[in-house]
Amino acid sequence: MRVKTRKGVFELAADTWANYRRLYVDVFSVAASLSYPEELFKSAAEAGINAVFVIDAWHESHMPLARRYLELCRRYGLECRLSEQKPAEIYAVELCEAECNGECAVVTRDYDAVLHASKCAVLMPRGGRFWRVFKR
Numbered sequence: 001m002r003v004k005t006r007k008g009v010f011e012l013a014a015d016t017w018a019n020y021r022r023l024y025v026d027v028f029s030v031a032a033s034l035s036y037p038e039e040l041f042k043s044a045a046e047a048g049i050n051a052v053f054v055i056d057a058w059h060e061s062h063m064p065l066a067r068r069y070l071e072l073c074r075r076y077g078l079e080c081r082l083s084e085q086k087p088a089e090i091y092a093v094e095l096c097e098a099e100c101n102g103e104c105a106v107v108t109r110d111y112d113a114v115l116h117a118s119k120c121a122v123l124m125p126r127g128g129r130f131w132r133v134f135k136r
Contacts, residue, residue: 001131007111008135015123015132017107022100023051023123024092026108027069027080028062030125033109038072045076051107053080054092089113096120105132 001012017023025044031037044051053073057066066082073080083091089110096104097119105121106113107130114122114133123130 002136005111007115010111010114011134011136012124012126012131013134015121015130017049017105017123017130020105020121020123021050021103022096022105023049024096024104024106024120025051025053026089026092026106026110026113027053028056028065028088029109030107031069033125037069041069041072041076041078045078051078052092052095053078054088054095055080055082056088057082057084058086087112090116093117093120093122 003010003012031040034040055066055069056062070080089108089112092106093113093116096106102119105123107123109124114135122133124133
């Protein structure tokens, strides 16, 4: 499937998170698409997913929600990192590429991650499925 955005043209191919050793989740992006954001953390913990939850904290306006998401990570025993210098989708890509050798993926709804990724896959949840995104 081809998608055209103001950031460019992208190809989407059906994929699954289970194909990757570890996930780096852009929390603000993914949680914003859920009517019950706590479900993101609860379901990851119940499924035993090997993931790092990357939380935006680079602007003062992020802090109330960042604190809430940090508390949810703690409650469910999940690994999380604060992105204090840049948007979480960019930091997630940097972490993924530094810590994995092409065996991991970033989960986000932001196409900027695709533009910055060279070794890591970028997965986007759409329509109840995951799609791997490639820049055309």
